[in-house]
Amino acid sequence: MAALSIENVKKSYGSTQVLKGINIAIEKGEFLVLIGPSGCGKSTMMNSIAGLESITEGRILIGGDDVTHANPKDRDIAMVFQSYALYPNMTVRGNISFGLEVRKMPKPEREKQVLKVAQLLQIEHLLERKPAQLSGGQRQRVAMGRALAREPKIYLFDEPLSNLDAKLRVEMRAEIKKLHQRLGTTIVYVTHDQVEAMTLADRIAVMRDGLLQQLASPQEIYDRPANMFVAGFMGSPPMNFIEVTIQSSESLTISAGDQQHQLPIPQGYDLSNYIGKSVILGIRPEMITEPVQHKAGLPEVSILQLKTLLTEAMGADTMVLTQLGDKELNCRINPSHGVQINQYSEFMFDMSKAVFFDPQTEVLI
Ligand SMILES: Nc1ncnc2c1ncn2[C@@H]1O[C@H](COP(=O)(O)OP(=O)(O)OP(=O)(O)O)[C@@H](O)[C@H]1O
Numbered sequence: 001m002a003a004l005s006i007e008n009v010k011k012s013y014g015s016t017q018v019l020k021g022i023n024i025a026i027e028k029g030e031f032l033v034l035i036g037p038s039g040c041g042k043s044t045m046m047n048s049i050a051g052l053e054s055i056t057e058g059r060i061l062i063g064g065d066d067v068t069h070a071n072p073k074d075r076d077i078a079m080v081f082q083s084y085a086l087y088p089n090m091t092v093r094g095n096i097s098f099g100l101e102v103r104k105m106p107k108p109e110r111e112k113q114v115l116k117v118a119q120l121l122q123i124e125h126l127l128e129r130k131p132a133q134l135s136g137g138q139r140q141r142v143a144m145g146r147a148l149a150r151e152p153k154i155y156l157f158d159e160p161l162s163n164l165d166a167k168l169r170v171e172m173r174a175e176i177k178k179l180h181q182r183l184g185t186t187i188v189y190v191t192h193d194q195v196e197a198m199t200l201a202d203r204i205a206v207m208r209d210g211l212l213q214q215l216a217s218p219q220e221i222y223d224r225p226a227n228m229f230v231a232g233f234m235g236s237p238p239m240n241f242i243e244v245t246i247q248s249s250e251s252l253t254i255s256a257g258d259q260q261h262q263l264p265i266p267q268g269y270d271l272s273n274y275i276g277k278s279v280i281l282g283i284r285p286e287m288i289t290e291p292v293q294h295k296a297g298l299p300e301v302s303i304l305q306l307k308t309l310l311t312e313a314m315g316a317d318t319m320v321l322t323q324l325g326d327k328e329l330n331c332r333i334n335p336s337h338g339v340q341i342n343q344y345s346e347f348m349f350d351m352s353k354a355v356f357f358d359p360q361t362e363v364l365i
């Protein structure tokens with residue numbers, strides 16, 4: 001039985017439909033990340049699960065029980081909101097222990113629990129302060145603490161780390177992951193951050209405009225994006241899209257100005273229905289690199305001359321913006337490999353993970 005079932009959930013505000021029929025079944029202990037552009041309906045989905053918003057159509061089940069019309073407090077959910085609301089008149093300690101008090105946990109146990117989450121979130125030294133005396137990031141951690149102190153059926157996190165600085169964010173991300181591994185709690189987690197999505201999720205749900213685009217493991221989303229939207233949304237810099245013509249079952253051509261370049265089609269990729277037609281090739285920046293010895297001569301690898309427009313040293317690797325005809329391509333090279341601005345140099349296309357999209361529907365072929 002699914003820990004949480006979202007069945008054909010629709011939600012409208014007046015005549016605007018914000019959720020257009022969402023279906024997700026989340027297993028017990030699963031970490032589901034909800035990601036998508038601003039305004040696509042993520043918070044609305046979360047608020048609907050929590051019962052803070054009523055839905056227009058569909059059902060929500062928690063542990064098999066239909067809670068579509070249940071009161072938020074009867075859903076056994078702990079939630080951290082995007083705009084976290086703390087009780088302003090209570091100390092940090094009071095804020096964290098309040099939910100436990102309401103649930104009649106004995107005082108000694110409560111105190112132990114407060115201390116435990118305070119340690120976890122590095123806010124022990126703030127326990128006697130009021131929310132007004134905290135920074136945004138500290139308040140956010142208190143809000144997290146309040147949720148984590150309880151042990152509900154489901155945690156709902158709506159961008160819980162958005163106010164933290166980069167370093168703390170990475171630390172907290174690791175803490176959340178450890179916590180999930182230790183407790184095995186069911187979590188639904190909203191983020192804008194792709195790295196957070198990729199590293200935390202068992203499965204990622206990509207949303208766009210009130211509709212689910214893909215629901216799959218992080219690797220599947222990255223390697224086999226369901227459509228061009230998902231492909232472009234996940235990955236930074238994004239996947240390159242190039243219009244190509246399928247030549248045969250083994251090769252395709254790219255026209256760049258008056259030149260034609262050939263690239264191999266990955267083995268096992270069936271494009272036989274598209275021979276002679278245009279499709280969109282999707283290739284990730286890390287698959288267009290400087291020529292590397294160990295891949296030379298592999299059947300799925302080809303070398304093209306590309307003009308370098310811009311380089312960005314990232315430390316571990318260097319991003320290179322190149323030009324092929326009138327197209328710009330993002331490539332990722334080893335920093336020890338030199339390329340010169342406005343000069344042509346050899347780039348190796350590794351097509352083994354290339355994907356193809358139908359130019360009309362933008363759906364993965
Ligand atoms: N109470 C409301 N009345 C009318 N429209 C609303 C209301 N709440 C949200 N919306 C609209 O519903 C859409 C989805 O909002 P939602 O907050 O779910 O987006 P989101 O995906 O969480 O975005 P973000 O990433 O910016 O937090 C938006 O277009 C928003 O303007």
Ligand SMILES: [Mg+2]
Pocket residue numbers: 042043044082158
């Ligand atoms: Mg939101």
